[in-house]
Structures are given as C-alpha cells and as structure tokens.
Amino acid sequence: MPTLTVKAHALHDARMSAQDKLRLTPGFFEDYHDNPLLAKEWVSFTWAVTSPADGLVYCGLCHFNGDVLYSFDPDSKAFRSLALERVLDRFDIKVHRSIVFDTDGTLYGGTAILNDLNRYREVPGGKLFRYDTRTGKPEVLGIGLAHNGVQSVVMDVKRRILYGFTWPDEHAFRFDIETRRSTDLGYMGTQPHSPVLDDDGTLWGIWKQMWGPEQNRCGLFRYSPDGDRLEFLRATLPGLSRADQGVVDSALNGGDGFLYFGTTTGTLARVDPRTAAVEYLGHPLPNERITGLVAGSDGLLYGCGGAAYATRFFRFDRKTRTSTDLGPIHDGQRKTSCWCTHCLTEARPGLFYVGETDNPDRSGYLWECAVRES
16 A cells, blocks of 8 residues: 655745734735735745756746746755745746746746736736756746736647737646747636646647536637647547536646546546547545646656645545545645645655645744655
C-alpha cells in the first residue's frame, strides 16, 4: 500500500487577524495593494511547474507587490525570487496557471489581475512574458487582451504559439510568439482553469451555453491553428447532477492519445480528441474540485482537490480504472492542512508539490507530498 508524507513550505507566514478581515470586507484592489502586511507577505501559490531543464519547481504567486515568480529547489528547499516585477505594472499581481517551458528550458508565462471594474480602463492588460532561466532576464512579449488578465496559458512549441484565457472578459486568445501578434478567438462565457493541447496541436477548452434547457451548461470547444478553425461542440463533461455545469478545473494531455479533465465538482473524465467522445472515470475524492492533475513518472495519474482545509491527494490507474485516496494534505508538525489546492507538479519520481491558494487565515504554502510504496 502507498503511504503519503506531507510537509508544508512557507515562503511567508503572514496571519490575518479578525480585525484585518473586518477592515477588508468588502475590500477593493487598492485596499490590498496598499496594505503593508498584505502587499509584502500575503501570498497564494497559484501555479507550480517543474522545469525539465534544471529540475527546479517554478512557482506563480498571487502577491500584491508584483513579486509573483519564484523558483523552489526540491533539494535545498529554498525559494528564490526571480524579480519579475521589474517588467510589470501595479495591476500585474498574479501568475495564475500560466507557466510553460520551451524545449531549451526558457520559461513563458502570463500575468493575471484582481482589480475591480472601476479600474478596468486603467489596466493595460496582463503581460505575456519570456524569462531566461539561465541569465535571469525577463522580457515582456505583449498583451493577451486589453484591460484583461491572463488566467491560464498553454504552449504549442512546434508552431510557436501561446494560447490563453482571460478575465474578467472571458475570452480565449492566440499569441504568435515570432510576430508577437495576439488574436482574440472570441467570448467563451467561462474561463476554464486549464487549456490543453492534443497531440495534433489542437486547443481544447470549454464554452458556456447562454439560454435554453441547458442554460449555463459548459460544452467543449476545439481550435485548430491549421485553417484557423474554431468549433463549439455539444459534447460536455459529465456532471453529478443537472445543476452541475461540467466546468474544467484541471486538464492534462495524458501522453496516451487521450485528454483528461478534472472538474469543479470533483469528477474525473477522459476525452478522445479524435471523436470528442467523453468518458466518465469516477469521483476519486469525497469532496469537490480536482484542481491538480499530472501524469506521474510511474504512468499513473495523480491529482489533488478539496477546499476549506479538507484537501486530499489521490492517484488513478488507467489500466485498472481504479483510484486510490492517498490521504489528507496535512502537516502534522505545523498542525495545519492545505486550505484549497490549486496546482500540482511532480519534481522527482514520487515527490509532488501542491500549491495552496485563497487561504483566509494565513499566507498559502507550497505543500510537499511524497508517495512511497510500503
């Protein structure tokens, strides 16, 4: 039987007092941005990806002072700021599910925003950037969509394209790296946490139906760059009830010809990109959300989910179609659990890192989850 060992790593360990919460409820962007404690030490880990080039875990943060990109060394357990704020503006306060790597180890990403609509016209737009991990040099390439943040990014390395989704206007876009041209693919009605590419380089995501018996139901879409073809499909991810919209929380190209999706209600599903056929694989955890999903080095799928300190870690065997609940994401020494999982990466075989977000009581941690066969 597998065993799970969990340890939390704190970049900052700020705490939110009851007085702080009262003062910031309801809060505006400037209330957080101008608060000395929150601007300096209040962080969430909104993305984490392991670089195939140097083995470091690159972390995107929500951080109101703009210091939103860090590396973490799984050996020394040390964080290092990459000082991305050098090329950002005051509205760029988050790297949200938006770090990808080129074949040479160069990092590409996008910045997200949390401003209120009263600031909408002031916001230039989330930055698409390139970061040279060897020299430490950041470079802004362009903007995905004016006045909007970049919520998620995926990269077609072969065609040199970045795809992304935006907020608060829920659009998909295509950014051609060589020409630095951004193309608005249109309004989708929702912004999935994770876009995903199939083996042919087709982009997959979800769109929301706006009226009729299936109002607010999310269907799959696909975009082929060859021919600039966008298709809104009627296929939907499986829901647990009629009210379940089938919203994507995580997405993965499984490397076996299929795409795998975790939903906001905790459903795991598989899509055949050749036919758009959707298959229900189960509900691996007793709670909602599958926010992290990766293909492990052992060929199994690993995932995390949950919220409100009831977060857990699981794995799924694609051959036997069985899932194993590996246990809670809880650090016994700190006597605390992960509030809400947001991302997952495997740094070494069996060594995973989970990013924590939206904790109302303290800064988020990076959670180390080691899986061993007993």
